[in-house]
Amino acid sequence: MKLILVIVFAAIALFTVDAQSHFGDEPDVAQQQPEKGSLWSYLEARSLWNESGLRGSKCRAHISCIVLGGSCVTNPKKCSGRLVPGGCRGDTCQCCVPEPVNQCVVNDSDNSELYYKVNSAETSVIDKINEGNVNVTRALDKKVDNLEEHLHSIEDQLDYIIEHLR
Incomplete structure (x- = not known):
């Protein structure tokens, strides 16, 4: 230290x-x-x-x-x-x-370029986060659909077994 x-x-x-x-x-x-x-x-x-x-x-x-x-x-x-x-x-x-931050730099033409870069980076990050959220939601929806299909298949098999045991 x-x-x-x-x-x-x-x-x-x-x-x-x-x-x-x-x-x-x-x-x-x-x-x-x-x-x-x-x-x-x-x-x-x-x-x-x-x-x-x-x-x-x-x-x-x-x-x-x-x-x-x-x-x-x-x-x-x-x-x-x-x-x-x-x-x-x-x-x-x-x-x-x-x-x-908005008072750190002298006001001149470079400021507008700096703010443009910061705003574009912020927009880009937000877009990527939103895109990631959409992709995660789609993946979760697919998993839920697959689980529902699997549960219906198990339910059908159980119904068939119960019917034949009677």
């Missing part, structure tokens, strides 16, 4: 050092365009968004907060479900709190 914790903390530390060297002190959001589809680009976009002034330039999230899907807030009343102690930097930051 201790080894796992050491590995996790080492990974977070490495990730934080890499993120700090990658972003620098003041990132230029317009010049840094993340690649599509990678976890790092998502985290980079989140960090740039947090650091760009859209959320307030005085309160910024450390990578440990962003990785857990959180953001830093300045209102102490919102800190009841905090994620990481010390996950934020800045004088006005109070804590790192979970962020709903």
Whole structure:
């Protein structure tokens, strides 16, 4: 268990050092365009968004907060479900709190593509579940029909035996 914790903390530390060297002190959001589809680009976009002034330039999230899907807030009343102690930097930051999925990504054209992919995947999963339910229902109906036929056959045989015993 201790080894796992050491590995996790080492990974977070490495990730934080890499993120700090990658972003620098003041990132230029317009010049840094993340690649599509990678976890790092998502985290980079989140960090740039947090650091760009859209959320307030005085309160910024450390990578440990962003990785857990959180953001830093300045209102102490919102800190009841905090994620990481010390996950934020800045004088006005109070804590790192979970962020709903629909607020995690910067609004741009990639969002509509992301939502389309999520909705299509959800529809596909629901369709497969429904198809599986239909297949299971059909298989059960066939089994019930076979059992009914078998019971009728046994009933006929018993009637024949009873008739001949009289």
